[in-house]
Amino acid sequence: MSRRGNGEGSLKHDVKNRRWIWCGKFDDSDKKKYFTAKTKKAVLAKVDEYKASMDRRNNFNNMTLCEWSEIWLAAVEGTVKPKTYEYYYKFFCNYINDAMGNKLLGDIKSLDIQYFLKNLATKPALKGKPLSPATVNGVRRTINACLNYAVDNDIIRSNPAKSTKPIRNTKRQEITVLSKEQLMMLLDVAAQKDYIHITGAQYKEDIGQAYLRCCYYFALVLEAASGLRIGELFALTWSDLDLDAQVVHVKQTMVWGSADVKFVSPKTLRSKRDIDIDDCTVQKLKKWQIWQKQYAAQFESLFLNCDGLVFTNSFGKPINYTNFYQRYWRKLLLAAELPEGFTFHALRHTHASLLLMAGENIKVVSERLGHSSVSTTYNIYCHVVPNLQKHAAQKYKDLNILGDREIDVLFDS
Structure with missing residues (x-):
């Protein structure tokens, strides 16, 4: 009888399970690899598969x-x-x-x-x-x-x-939020064109620049009222806004790559959401819609808003984040004298914090932000929660449950 080849296998009795099985072996350079199966064919298939994987590894041995x-x-x-x-x-x-x-x-x-x-x-x-x-x-x-x-x-x-182990963050990152008065100041400054001159440079605003300044103002109005992520805000189309029902439907987000812009699904499943907005914000957006249509009609051949975006550059294209930050946002921060470290994303934090401090339910705030869970919202805004506890105690007091009732005297003095 001819000698069996490497890995060909042999029939052995599995005493524990009272059955016969095939056992195969492959001599690797590092160690011996053993395989078992019910049939000889199955053992050989496992050995061949392992040989193939070893060949692939050997082919990549010199790859960096x-x-x-x-x-x-x-x-x-x-x-x-x-x-x-x-x-x-x-x-x-x-x-x-x-x-x-x-x-x-x-x-x-x-x-x-x-x-x-x-x-x-x-x-x-x-x-x-x-x-x-x-x-x-x-x-x-x-x-x-x-x-x-x-x-x-x-x-x-x-x-x-x-x-490996992840690097621990020993420093707690504090989020910067605006007070009600600071937010109102920010929107007031954004409504005027004076902040563009903050650097002291000579500046004459043309109609395209005026369009952009107005566009960013109305974007800030909606951001303050909704707490959207910046990608969600600038990805909104007019079909996403139900102005009669006063609802914003968040369906996509905008992502700038190294060369172009893409519209993709939001960050998480819960990020696809509907956000109710107030009637004052709705009236502002209706005014912006009219202004944008008038601008588009005036520059019909140049303004091509093919995606139907709510906020665009002066040619109807998606907003470029870098241009927005450098040419408008940074100047606006200086003019409004906002706290150091305040970012556009902090407007989202401001929206959430103001609602929580006003007594809104944290679950409702979590749903507006599109967080994956309420615990995520709590962990971010836990510094606001102690104030909510005092607010809850005051609310109970206002219910006047006890009234002027006094308990009957139990013991004679």
């Missing part, structure tokens, strides 16, 4: 992390949201490739990745200071996703990034 990242990025493009892809691409270009890009895939250890993450969090980076824990952990998630894909495709045995 940088080379593999290019394959991975090309594979995941279109399967993740554009913003997620941009983050992946940015993290590899700005941080990962410089420090670890030349390492061979099979040589990367968990300790290498952990030291790399620690350096990002403690040593100066691109802007001259260490990265924030949130950014470092974003880099970690990117490496983890990239190496997971390598494991799934039998390029490496295991993912060393899984054994």
Whole structure:
């Protein structure tokens, strides 16, 4: 009888389960790999599959992390949201490739990745200071996703990034919000064109610039009334606004990539939501709708709002965030004398905080913001909650449940 080949298998008795099974073996360079199955054919199939996976790994033995990242990025493009892809691409270009890009895939250890993450969090980076824990952990998630894909495709045995620990954020990040008076001041300043001259430069406003200034004013009005994310705000179409019912239907968000803009589904399932707005805001939006139509009619050949967007640039195209921040938002912050560190996203925090301090139910606020859970809302705005407890106690007092009743005397004095 001829000698059996490597992995061909042999019939053995499984004493514990009282059955006969086929056992096969493959001699790997590192260790012996054993397989079992009910039939010889099934054992050989498992051995062949393992051989094929080893061949794939051997073919990629000399591939670096940088080379593999290019394959991975090309594979995941279109399967993740554009913003997620941009983050992946940015993290590899700005941080990962410089420090670890030349390492061979099979040589990367968990300790290498952990030291790399620690350096990002403690040593100066691109802007001259260490990265924030949130950014470092974003880099970690990117490496983890990239190496997971390598494991799934039998390029490496295991993912060393899984054994690393995220960077702890020991510093509590305080959010900056406006008071009612500060918000009113912001909107008052935005309604005037004087803030454009804040730098002292000579400035003569043409009709296109006047359109943009008015557009951003009405965008701020809606933002203050709804707490939308900036991408959700600038992705709104007129069909998303039911002005008669006073409801905003959030259906999509706008994401700027390196070259173009895309409209994608919102951040989470609960981000698709309906937000009621007040009648004063509705009247402002109706006025803006009329103004935009008049502007479009005046520049019919130049103003092409093909998407029917509520807020556009002077040619009817989607708002470019960079232009908005640099040419209008920064000047507006200076003119309105807003607190240092105040961002456009902080208007969303302001909307939520003002509602909570006014006594609105936190679940309602959570639904307006499109948070995945009420606990998310609570964790962000817990600094407001103590005031709500006092507000609740005052509300109970106002109910006057006890009235002027006095208990009968139980004991003689």
